[in-house]
Amino acid sequence: MSKKQIDEFSGTETTGHDWDGIRELNSPMPRWWVWTYYATILWAVAYWIAMPAWPLLSDYTRGLLGHSQRAQLSDQIAAVKAGQADLIARTAKAGLTEIQADPELLEFALAGGRSAFAVNCSQCHGTGASGSDGYPNLNDDDWLWGGTVAQIEATIQYGIRADHDDTRISEMPAFGRDEILNPQQVDEVADYVMALSRDDDLAESLPGKALFSENCVDCHGAGGKGNSELGAPNLANGIWLYEGGKPAVVDTITHSRSGMMPAWVSRLDQVAIKQLAVYVHSLGGGE
Ligand code: HEC
Ligand code: HEC
CATH class of the missing domain: 1.10.760.10 (Cytochrome c-like domain)
Incomplete structure (x- = not known):
């Protein structure tokens, strides 16, 4: 080892390394930094030992403290x-x-x-x-x-x-499909049902009224006001379970529905x- 060389401009010791006349100054990391660095390494090792850390083939190291997020x-x-x-x-x-x-x-x-x-x-x-x-x-x-x-x-x-x-149960007959009513009667009683929520006077005058009294009042009640014992909806309030409109009403009367x-x-x-x-x-x- 040659004796210490001091850089003449900065007054700092050099490492002795020399590249084409440029010398490297010897300026080590501050002590506190180095010790902090060693401390983090120690902390990591302690953490591996204490806490779940390393994956294994089918398990993982569980750590001495038995910590588990689950x-x-x-x-x-x-x-x-x-x-x-x-x-x-x-x-x-x-x-x-x-x-x-x-x-x-x-x-x-x-x-x-x-x-x-x-x-x-x-x-x-x-x-x-x-x-x-x-x-x-x-x-x-x-x-x-x-x-x-x-x-x-x-x-x-x-x-x-x-x-x-x-379970709550009741079955509306499929009046059309089972030929209890013919297509014209289905159409007439559907007109009556449509009128119930729109125009009482009109409803009174329709031929479907008699058909309704014969076939439907037992469940749907007089004036189609419904019956909650039988799950028969009110047909006179304009609230429809199956999309409102005559085609849906004809469909219900023809095939019945039986929602479950x-x-x-x-x-x-x-x-x-x-x-x-x-x-x-x-x-x-x-x-
Ligand atoms: C045995 C009882 C019963 C009889 C008789 C009956 N219904 Fe019903 N009706 C029901 C039930 C229960 C429903 C509920 C729908 C379901 O089955 O999901 C219903 C539903 C309807 C609906 C659908 C209402 C909506 O909000 O979409 C119409 C329209 C209807 N009935 C018309 C008639 C007509 C017209 C007659 C007579 C030709 C008739 N029903 C006879 C029990 C009956
Ligand atoms: C698979 C479909 C389905 C599921 C899931 C379902 N419902 Fe329903 N619910 C229906 C149908 C269809 C009706 C009407 C049946 C009929 O036509 O009478 C109904 C009717 C009802 C009624 C009666 C309404 C009335 O006007 O009287 C109530 C209350 C109700 N459901 C509550 C519930 C609750 C609460 C749940 C969840 C725990 C539920 N439903 C889950 C299909 C369902």
Whole structure:
């Protein structure tokens, strides 16, 4: 080793390296920087040992502290559930009207009902429960099977024409297809049905009125006001289950419809069903 060389301009020691007369100054990294650097390496090694770190072929190193984000998440979920346990237990015991009368249970039911509806019901009834062709709008006060909260609960429990002994059931005959009425009679009674929601005087004067009295009032009631015991819709309020208009009405009278809704009693727990009934009842049309 040659003796230290000092750069004459800066007064700093050089490394002794020389390129075509240009000498490299010896300016090492500051100590604090180097020590911080070593500390991060130590930290990394300690972290590998303590925490889950390295992937293996079919597993990973789990670390001595046994930390797991999955376990953390299920702890958090369990904590939320425990927080709700009291509300769930009270909902399970309470009757529907008790739930509606208790602000805390009501709020819990509306939140639970809304999310259960989004998961289970919106495919058929639409996200806002506004329905579509063949699937009733649940926001209006026109009900096929009754709009009290208890009737709504029964509909949800057992479904409509569903695979359950207590399901709601009734079959409108296929008047045209089964030749109970001939095509002209179907046309006449359809004209009468169309007039019911538009012009009472006109309806009174139509030949379809007599046909309606003979064939339809047993289910749809006098003046077509409907019957929720039989799920027979009100035909006089201008709200249609199957797209309004005479062609759809002729189609219904000819072939009948028999809309189906699944029974939920075996798919959802009773708390969820109560919450759904309260939620649907709250949508605006509850009786
Ligand atoms: C597979 C489609 C489908 C699903 C899913 C479905 N429904 Fe229905 N729902 C129907 C049909 C179709 C009707 C009408 C049946 C008829 O013509 O009588 C109906 C009728 C109803 C009625 C009666 C309306 C009235 O006017 O009386 C209520 C209440 C109801 N559904 C609530 C629900 C709730 C709550 C859920 C979710 C748990 C749900 N539905 C899921 C198809 C469905
Ligand atoms: C046995 C009972 C029953 C009889 C009788 C009956 N209906 Fe119905 N009707 C129903 C039911 C139940 C529905 C509900 C639709 C379904 O099946 O999904 C319905 C639906 C309808 C609809 C569709 C309403 C809408 O909102 O889209 C029309 C229109 C209708 N009926 C007309 C008639 C006419 C006209 C007659 C007589 C010629 C008649 N019905 C006889 C039970 C009956």
